[in-house]
Amino acid sequence: MFGLDSYLQDYSGLLLVALVIVGIFLVRQDQKEWVTVYEASSRTIQRAQARFAFLRNNGVKCRMKTLSPRGMSRGAQANPVMMTTVRVDVHKKEVNKARELLSNFNDDA
Structure with missing residues (x-):
């Protein structure tokens, strides 16, 4: 059996x-399901974080992703932070709302 x-x-x-x-x-x-609306190097991560917070505070479904390149050079391996990219993605249903909000976003505020 x-x-x-x-x-x-x-x-x-x-x-x-x-x-x-x-x-x-x-x-x-x-x-x-996700569309990238902002991308920056890790040197300007504060700008990506500010946009992410701004979108989230305005009710946009979003996420931040940190990407490292696959084929890093030897110098980048010593300091991988220099080669890192930060992305702000929004749900595809909210792309227009996010782009409109970001067009009015002020980095200096």
Whole structure:
């Protein structure tokens, strides 16, 4: 008689592959839901943070992402902060609202 344990052992590799595929699909779907409205180097991270806070305070669904390049040069490996990019993404349904708000954003305020 087949038990659940033997069934899971026989198909554990297949289940793992299926879970990985579902995970990749979900990550790709999530990426399609967001649009970048501002990007800056880590040297100007305060500007990105200010825009992120401004959008969030005005009810825009947004997120900040920190990206490091994959192929960093030797000098960048010594100081990876210099090569880091910071992005402000907004939900695709709120892109127009975000762009309108950012057009009135004042860095000096």
